[in-house]
Amino acid sequence: MHPLPVLPDGRLEQRFSESKPAYSAAEAVTEANRCLYCVDAPCIKACPTSIDIPNFIHKISTGNTTGAARTILKENILGASCARVCPVEVLCAGACVYNAWGREPIAIGRLQRFATEETLENRTMASLMPAKKPPTGKKIALIGAGPASIAAAGLLALEGHQAVIFERKSIPGGLNSLGIAPYKQSGNQALEEMQWVMGLGDVQLMTEVSVVAGQAGMGEVSAEALLKDFDAVFLGMGLGADSKLKAPGEDGEGVYGAVELIEKIKSDPKMTLEGVKRALVIGGGNTAIDIAHELKLLGVADVAMVYRRGVESMSGYVHELAYARKHGVRLIENRVVAEFERDGGKLLGVKLARAENGKAMTGHEEHVACELVALAIGQATATTIAKGFTGVELDKHGNITVDPKTQRTGNKKVWSGGDCVNGGKEVVNAVQEAKIAVRDMLISLGAK
Amino acid sequence: MADLSIDFCGIKSPNPFWLASAPPANSGPQIMRAFDAGWGGAVWKTLGDPVTNVTSRFWANDYGNMRMMGLNNIELITDRPLEVNLKEMYEVKKRYPKHTIIASLMVETRENWKEIIKRAEDTGADGLELNFGCPHGMCERGMGSAVGQEPKVLEEITRWAMEYAKTPVIIKLTPNTGDINEPGEAAAKGGAPAISLINTVKSLLGVDLDRFVPNPRVGNQSTNGGYCGPAVKPIALFMMSQLAKNPQTKHMAISGIGGISNWRDAAEFISLGATSVQVCTAVMHYGYRIVEDMIEGLSDYLDSKGMKSVNELRGKAIGAYAEWGDLDLNYNLKARINPDSCIGCNLCHVACMDGAHQCILIPGRTHEEHVKAGHTHIPENIPMVPVKAAGAVGRHLPVIDDVECVGCNLCHLVCPVPGTIEMVEVPGTIGHAETWNDRVAQGRDINPGSMESTLKKRGLTS
Ligand SMILES: Cc1cc2nc3c(=O)[nH]c(=O)nc-3n(C[C@H](O)[C@H](O)[C@H](O)COP(=O)(O)OP(=O)(O)OC[C@H]3O[C@@H](n4cnc5c(N)ncnc54)[C@H](O)[C@@H]3O)c2cc1C
Ligand SMILES: Cc1cc2nc3c(=O)[nH]c(=O)nc-3n(C[C@H](O)[C@H](O)[C@H](O)COP(=O)(O)O)c2cc1C
Ligand code: SF4
Ligand code: SF4
Ligand code: SF4
Numbered sequence: 008m009h010p011l012p013v014l015p016d017g018r019l020e021q022r023f024s025e026s027k028p029a030y031s032a033a034e035a036v037t038e039a040n041r042c043l044y045c046v047d048a049p050c051i052k053a054c055p056t057s058i059d060i061p062n063f064i065h066k067i068s069t070g071n072t073t074g075a076a077r078t079i080l081k082e083n084i085l086g087a088s089c090a091r092v093c094p095v096e097v098l099c100a101g102a103c104v105y106n107a108w109g110r111e112p113i114a115i116g117r118l119q120r121f122a123t124e125e126t127l128e129n130r131t132m133a134s135l136m137p138a139k140k141p142p143t144g145k146k147i148a149l150i151g152a153g154p155a156s157i158a159a160a161g162l163l164a165l166e167g168h169q170a171v172i173f174e175r176k177s178i179p180g181g182l183n184s185l186g187i188a189p190y191k192q193s194g195n196q197a198l199e200e201m202q203w204v205m206g207l208g209d210v211q212l213m214t215e216v217s218v219v220a221g222q223a224g225m226g227e228v229s230a231e232a233l234l235k236d237f238d239a240v241f242l243g244m245g246l247g248a249d250s251k252l253k254a255p256g257e258d259g260e261g262v263y264g265a266v267e268l269i270e271k272i273k274s275d276p277k278m279t280l281e282g283v284k285r286a287l288v289i290g291g292g293n294t295a296i297d298i299a300h301e302l303k304l305l306g307v308a309d310v311a312m313v314y315r316r317g318v319e320s321m322s323g324y325v326h327e328l329a330y331a332r333k334h335g336v337r338l339i340e341n342r343v344v345a346e347f348e349r350d351g352g353k354l355l356g357v358k359l360a361r362a363e364n365g366k367a368m369t370g371h372e373e374h375v376a377c378e379l380v381a382l383a384i385g386q387a388t389a390t391t392i393a394k395g396f397t398g399v400e401l402d403k404h405g406n407i408t409v410d411p412k413t414q415r416t417g418n419k420k421v422w423s424g425g426d427c428v429n430g431g432k433e434v435v436n437a438v439q440e441a442k443i444a445v446r447d448m449l450i451s452l453g454a455k
Numbered sequence: 456m457a458d459l460s461i462d463f464c465g466i467k468s469p470n471p472f473w474l475a476s477a478p479p480a481n482s483g484p485q486i487m488r489a490f491d492a493g494w495g496g497a498v499w500k501t502l503g504d505p506v507t508n509v510t511s512r513f514w515a516n517d518y519g520n521m522r523m524m525g526l527n528n529i530e531l532i533t534d535r536p537l538e539v540n541l542k543e544m545y546e547v548k549k550r551y552p553k554h555t556i557i558a559s560l561m562v563e564t565r566e567n568w569k570e571i572i573k574r575a576e577d578t579g580a581d582g583l584e585l586n587f588g589c590p591h592g593m594c595e596r597g598m599g600s601a602v603g604q605e606p607k608v609l610e611e612i613t614r615w616a617m618e619y620a621k622t623p624v625i626i627k628l629t630p631n632t633g634d635i636n637e638p639g640e641a642a643a644k645g646g647a648p649a650i651s652l653i654n655t656v657k658s659l660l661g662v663d664l665d666r667f668v669p670n671p672r673v674g675n676q677s678t679n680g681g682y683c684g685p686a687v688k689p690i691a692l693f694m695m696s697q698l699a700k701n702p703q704t705k706h707m708a709i710s711g712i713g714g715i716s717n718w719r720d721a722a723e724f725i726s727l728g729a730t731s732v733q734v735c736t737a738v739m740h741y742g743y744r745i746v747e748d749m750i751e752g753l754s755d756y757l758d759s760k761g762m763k764s765v766n767e768l769r770g771k772a773i774g775a776y777a778e779w780g781d782l783d784l785n786y787n788l789k790a791r792i793n794p795d796s797c798i799g800c801n802l803c804h805v806a807c808m809d810g811a812h813q814c815i816l817i818p819g820r821t822h823e824e825h826v827k828a829g830h831t832h833i834p835e836n837i838p839m840v841p842v843k844a845a846g847a848v849g850r851h852l853p854v855i856d857d858v859e860c861v862g863c864n865l866c867h868l869v870c871p872v873p874g875t876i877e878m879v880e881v882p883g884t885i886g887h888a889e890t891w892n893d894r895v896a897q898g899r900d901i902n903p904g905s906m907e908s909t910l911k912k913r914g915l916t917s
Binding site for chain 2: 031032033036037040041044046062065066068069070071073074077
């Protein structure tokens with residue numbers, strides 16, 4: 008097995024400190040002892056992968072940290088990432104019974120992080136999972152090396168199947184390594200976890216290979232070839248490029264797609280914010296909040312989010328927004344970008360128009376100077392290649408259509424999960440959908 | 456994965472975790488659910504002439520955030536008809552042939568014992584446990600701890616049981632006795648191959664200060680009950696290890712009971728001589744599900760110690776349980792505070808000031824302030840080391856004065872952040888290992904309770 012790439016030093020990402028640092032053993036045990044060990048626990052129901060939370064926390068309290076990790080990984084093979092990146096405030100911890108009592112909910116994410124990291128730093132993932140089944144000789148192709156495919160590949164490998172992941176980028180991990188806010192998780196942490204999964208054996212990773220719908224050129228492989236050469240295919244392409252405003256002056260230096268910019272912050276040592284004193288982020292979702300918060304923490308003096316409606320309509324999480332605002336991110340509500348102002352190529356700022364109910368009003372324009380704009384108004388879909396797999400259908404948003412009970416597409420040999428199906432949720436949803444897909448694949452492949 | 460199966464004086468069990476004879480082992484359906492959860496065995500709720508129980512029955516000792524640190528009950532033996540229990544016992548054993556079923560018994564006359572032993576064994580039960588421990592209700596009727604506290608009676612009934620029983624007999628002992636060796640030795644003399652201990656400790660749990668009635672309340676009255684749960688574990692460990700060491704009793708298999716809540720507790724009992732362990736309160740609190748962690752935790756622990764079987768753990772700590780007089784007087788420890796995890800609460804300071812040897816100083820005080828605080832020895836150098844923990848603003852690490860520190864462990868015990876105060880070994884003041892018994896043997900010290908010392912105190916010689 009080849010070691011995965013390690014991101015080079017000198018990245019902006021390395022300047023962040025963790026918002027929820029790892030617990031020491033003493034901290035973890037003390038917090039674990041606060042958990043009530045509920046029955047039919049609401050926290051379990053709020054976890055998309057249904058981790059037996061009271062059970063793993065109880066195990067931490069008795070010093071059985073290894074057992075806690077087993078309990079977590081049994082339901083969520085990417086439990087280490089999820090521990091760091093899950094929005095627990097709206098998932099498990101948001102459902103914790105302590106909320107009903109007006110008390111601080113259990114820090115489930117941090118406890119999960121303690122159990123998985125402590126254990127996986129010293130033991131192989133294989134030693135924590137059910138014994139691997141003997142080889143079946145069956146091969147499954149997985150498209151995209153994001154959390155959906157990685158989770159599916161690991162689970163397939165445990166069943167004795169061979170998993171081959173095709174990834175168009177040089178760095179695997181998808182948004183989990185290249186998109187998560189650095190104060191939650193670094194790219195290398197995500198890659199380390201992927202290494203643990205690959206350590207199960209029978210997971211092969213092909214980077215810089217794009218799957219295409221039509222004829223395959225250099226560095227490409229066609230959908231048709233995959234259908235022919237593999238016993239099953241899993242589509243885990245995630246979402247595509249950042250959407251654009253299509254406003255005048257948009258193209259050129261200083262204007263980035265938010266996901267593109269985050270990727271640079273996380274992986275490109277050449278990326279710098281020198282000369283950027285004022286930044287505008289366009290959008291009101293979680294990606295917008297993340298990039299605004301990141302720019303602020305990187306020292307950009309004035310960071311403002313421009314949103315076309317009022318704060319109450321923002322789709323981003325309230326807790327994330329509050330946290331970003333606490334660090335100084337400003338909000339400009341009920342405004343839309345009318346045009347980007349440039350001097351030659353150089354970005355001077357944007358012209359903002361007043362908006363009512365999200366629609367621009369004429370005659371109320373104002374100039375806001377800035378050196379950087381990040382567009383966080385959504386991502387395109389990356390599902391055009393799905394058309395290469397006969398029978399696979401897309402819904403009107405471009406998301407792949409599956410039967411939610413099986414994650415199977417219209418093609419009998421093709422399953423799918425993650426952002427390309429759900430339109431962009433969380434890592435934990437990608438894992439759960441992969442789990443459901445694998446369960447059904449096993450039936451279909453004639454699991455013993 | 457380490458082998459957890461045990462052989463308890465001939466009784467094979469898939470693991471050492473048994474339900475104690477108590478409400479969690481009250482009925483067949485419960486015990487089957489417990490076996491499904493992973494319990495290796497169950498000691499059925501004590502059979503005898505069915506009783507009538509009172510309402511209410513339990514009260515608990517809450518301590519700080521800990522609910523039910525200790526549980527007290529005034530429940531008696533089973534209140535279900537004997538036939539029903541026996542029928543269910545038969546059914547459970549038939550369905551779970553590999554699991555251990557022990558019939559707990561408590562009756563009065565020789566004839567009663569003969570009959571109930573036969574009927575219990577006819578169900579296919581793997582063994583019998585004679586309940587000589589219940590400290591309330593039954594002893595007034597001449598049973599339970601009334602027997603456990605009378606070694607002669609205990610020995611006699613044990614003999615009867617040994618005469619009638621075909622399966623192994625376990626004598627369950629009460630802790631409500633001056634010296635546990637006496638009933639333990641009586642059980643051995645009576646020929647029993649095994650003992651289990653402890654049953655509950657006589658207790659009165661608390662008082663309802665509005666009604667002036669102790670709890671648990673039955674109308675306008677209450678009564679003393681039996682105490683169990685985490686609070687009694689140290690008493691149980693002590694008593695059990697006494698018998699594990701005693702040359703007259705150590706051949707008997709031991710089932711350890713008392714406050715066992717997790718794999719660590721179980722491992723401790725096993726390391727002090729238990730072959731199986733029994734659990735009541737922890738299951739009453741959290742349910743049968745706790746056994747998953749017990750099995751996994753114990754197995755991982757054994758693996759981490761390179762032990763292939765739980766039998767390798769058994770008795771491993773007995774050898775180190777010595778008499779006070781054999782302890783090394785030269786062994787020396789000093790407290791050390793970890794600057795990385797101290798949060799600056801100064802609880803160690805106050806504990807040492809008022810409860811130990813006045814040797815933890817708060818830096819930044821003047822000499823006069825140290826004297827006023829109660830220190831008698833004030834070191835020259837009292838470094839000001841800031842507490843590193845994020846959020847601890849302006850706090851400084853307390854300073855241990857090695858000259859005064861006697862290494863008692865108190866600060867280590869009160870510190871709220873586990874692992875922050877470590878006790879480290881330093882050279883002893885004597886310079887070589889020496890015990891108090893050595894000194895007495897060499898005539899350099901005396902045994903204060905001995906005739907020799909009494910005579911000396913009165914200015915006489917022998
Ligand atoms: C800015 C941002 C912050 C986020 N923060 C969080 C967070 O804090 N917590 C959280 O839980 N979730 C977060 N998410 C969401 C989370 O990252 C995604 O839900 C998750 O990564 C989806 O996993 P996936 O495997 O479906 O897709 P992705 O992670 O997108 O992976 C898809 C992979 O497929 C590759 N690919 C695509 N097409 C092809 C092709 N044709 N051939 C080969 N390879 C291809 C892509 O290069 C990519 O590597 C965030 C998302 C963003 C954008
Ligand atoms: C409510 C209750 C009822 C009990 N009934 C019995 C009994 O019928 N027979 C018996 O031998 N022990 C009985 N016990 C004692 C337990 O079997 C056990 O010895 C004791 O509770 C200590 O274990 P623990 O700390 O795990 O609870 C009872 C204990 C409780 C709490
Ligand atoms: S709801 Fe909260 S207290 Fe209850 S088990 Fe879950 S984390 Fe623990
Ligand atoms: S625990 Fe059950 S039996 Fe006991 S008082 Fe409550 S409801 Fe009644
Ligand atoms: S008790 Fe522990 S945490 Fe508190 S001051 Fe002392 S060493 Fe620090």
